[in-house]
Amino acid sequence: MYAKCGSLTEAQMTFDRLPDKNVVSWTALITGYAKQGEGHLAIECFYKMQQQNLKANELTFSIILNVCGSIEDLYLGRKIHEHIVGNNGFECNIGIGNALIDMYAKCSSLEEACIVFNKLPSKDVISWGSMIAGFAQHDEGLYALQFFESMQCWLKPNKIIFLSILKACGTIGALDQGRRIHEKILESKLRLDIIVGNALIDMYANCGSMNEACGVFNSMSDRDMISWGAMVAGYAQLGLLDSAVVYYEGMQCCGIKPDNLTFTAILTACSHVGLVDEGWWYFTVSKNCIGIIPNESHYNCMIDLLSHAACLKEAEEQATLQPN
RNA sequence: ACAACUAUUGUCU
Numbered sequence: 243m244y245a246k247c248g249s250l251t252e253a254q255m256t257f258d259r260l261p262d263k264n265v266v267s268w269t270a271l272i273t274g275y276a277k278q279g280e281g282h283l284a285i286e287c288f289y290k291m292q293q294q295n296l297k298a299n300e301l302t303f304s305i306i307l308n309v310c311g312s313i314e315d316l317y318l319g320r321k322i323h324e325h326i327v328g329n330n331g332f333e334c335n336i337g338i339g340n341a342l343i344d345m346y347a348k349c350s351s352l353e354e355a356c357i358v359f360n361k362l363p364s365k366d367v368i369s370w371g372s373m374i375a376g377f378a379q380h381d382e383g384l385y386a387l388q389f390f391e392s393m394q395c396w397l398k399p400n401k402i403i404f405l406s407i408l409k410a411c412g413t414i415g416a417l418d419q420g421r422r423i424h425e426k427i428l429e430s431k432l433r434l435d436i437i438v439g440n441a442l443i444d445m446y447a448n449c450g451s452m453n454e455a456c457g458v459f460n461s462m463s464d465r466d467m468i469s470w471g472a473m474v475a476g477y478a479q480l481g482l483l484d485s486a487v488v489y490y491e492g493m494q495c496c497g498i499k500p501d502n503l504t505f506t507a508i509l510t511a512c513s514h515v516g517l518v519d520e521g522w523w524y525f526t527v528s529k530n531c532i533g534i535i536p537n538e539s540h541y542n543c544m545i546d547l548l549s550h551a552a553c554l555k556e557a558e559e560q561a562t563l564q565p566n
Numbered sequence: 567a568c569a570a571c572u573a574u575u576g577u578c579u
Binding site for chain 2: 264265266267268269270271273276300301302303304305307308311336337338339340341342343344345347367368369370371372373374375376378400401402403404405406408409436437438439440441442443444445447466467468469470471472473474475476478479501502503504505506507508509510513538539540542543546
């Protein structure tokens, strides 16, 4: 209970006072640490538990695998995998299998994720979803699309599958495929909520079709920071600073304060077009008026902008110096 | 019996 409420100190204290600690109490504590992003503490608990000669169960393993994925510790993930194969009959368990797929995908080893996937005797929507998301996140949109197609011989895609596949279409600029998936979403009785809407905007924006992104944006009844941010980013990518700024200011008119990510997109737009003065202006104004504290990405953008501009100047000089 | 896990939407690198 304490672990779930995010009070880990109390969870730990209660745990320490328990006269008999069993797998359930250890797993509850490990889950608490994992959920709070304290991956290393979760792993430490996992080792301590084993020192007590307590055998981890399916749940303990899936949580630890999840931790391996989030801290991208492929080495430990493989060790746990071997341990599971060697000591328990869990390798055919779908929950463990899915956790393994996700772990390998998050650790960028899609080959190993694939091996686990192929070995799974029965695959559910989460098994497919973990693969598709893994491909989408590693710029392997074509594989994601292939898996998406094959999956439909067996299962109906759910909302999460659609979100992943839209992402995949965006990363490879597959506009036609994206449109077809948009239609499929409309055909399915899935509610076109803010998250699906945002994913559609993002897909169209990444495919460079701001008209369609705009269409989705306008059709939405509710919009959040991500909806606006995706529009800003879309125009920014194309170097259309003016349009990006329309949405950047639009969101502020709607009472949504741009965050660091939105602001980075604006600076990117300036950098793509080489607008040094505008970049500086937004950098200064946002710092002073909106209260955005520049972070590393912002400085990176500014460095990009300035070096890009310097190159252009040099290039211009070169061009004028050239005899013809 | 008690813990119940795992895939998902915006920026730069």
